[in-house]
Amino acid sequence: MADRSFSDLSLAALYDTLNPWGPAEDFYLDLVLSARSVLDVGCGTGQLLGRARETGHEGRLCGLDPAAAMLVQARRRADVEWVLGDLTTTRWEREFDLVVMTGHAFQVLLTDGELRLALAAARRALGEDGRFVFETRNPAVRAWESWTPERAREATDAHGEVVRVRHDVETPVAGDRVTFTETFEHPRWDRPRMSRSTLRFLGPAALDGFLTEAGFAVHERFGDWRRGPFTPTAPEIITVARPRESSPRPGPGDQ
Template sequence: MVDRLFSDRDLAALYDAVCAGRPDFAFYLPLVMSARSVLDVGCGTGDLLHQARAAGHPGRLCGLDPADGMLEQARRRTDVEWILGDLSTTHWDRAFDLVVMTGHAFQVLLEDEEVRGTFAAVRAALTDEGRFVFETRDPAARAWGEWTPDRAVEVVDATGAVVRVANEADPYDGGDRVSFTTRYTSPGWDGPRLSRSTLRFLGADEVTSFLAGAGLTVEAQYGDWLRQPLTGTGPEIITVAARGRGQEKGATRP
């Protein structure tokens, strides 16, 4: 089931404002611009592909997302291909030079079979020289410790109303999954709107093992958006993988 913050059209319309200033696009956008054909898995509001087309990308740009609320925002730009669904409902054969999963979309894959199926579908979609780039939060950084109401942000919706957005993580039980509630409140509403989410936190070795099982080879892994090495303390595990090629000299591992 798609989380309410993605499926609800009003909440989805707030997503880009809540994520304003996100640092990952400075990393991903040059990769997109250098690839002839790009698939953005879990594209959300499509902001990355919007920016690529606005910057003059001449080739195929395709966004895939299971949330119709998010795709309603994405479809404001019509010169990009938008598909409602996920990699279990679609299939491509060597169609894309680059596949990306941004915004920690990888972490919604909660079960091993979901990860295996996603990676197998990504490999099938890649051209022989294609690359797969995605990120997950390093569990060692314990990002959920900052998902507290006192770190709420305020954004303005399409009517000019101020909306307060706050996350509150459930008590951590020591596993690889963290659940949390996102609460949206606004003075003009009858009451708060709540969305429940669960994310999975896998380490670099686990990610690499799943990739290898799908026939994908790690070219590099980074610990932040400035391409610093993995340190084992986070905040990110950013992975560049290829379809069956050997690991390149200089690839960064823990």
């Protein structure tokens, strides 16, 4: 089930305002433009695939998201394929050259079972020369410690009004899961709107274990959106994975 920040129509309409285009989107756009067929898992409002089409991509672009409110925004474009669901509810067989999970969407896979199912589905969706690219925040940097009410974000919407969002992390943080509340404030609302979320922070060793089990090999890894090397203090773990040549294809009945 999608968090309220994605499933609420009014919050979905503000998503691009609060999350404007930046270096991460530039990084992924380059990848999308170099692939003939692309599946964007957790596509949200469709900003990435829409920009790719505007930039001249002529191949297949498919966005997948479990939040209908986000797809209301995405479906304003009719030249991209939009699918409601997630990797556990859909099935593609060798249909894409590139599968991406942007915006730290990979971190919403909270259990080992969810993670294995999603990776198996991504593996099935890719052709043999395909790439699976995603990012997760480096747990060693402990980014959640800066998610405090004092560091609220503000952005101006299309009507010139200021939207404000603040974060409150539930403490103590135990294990690799961090739960927090986002509070959204808008001048047109009679009260703030709140959304509670949980993200999983996995380190590179754990990520590599799951990828290997799913039939992937890490092809490249970066620590920032400028393609700098991954180091223990890098803010991001940006992974480019490819199907392993020797890995067997899951059969029709495999889960």
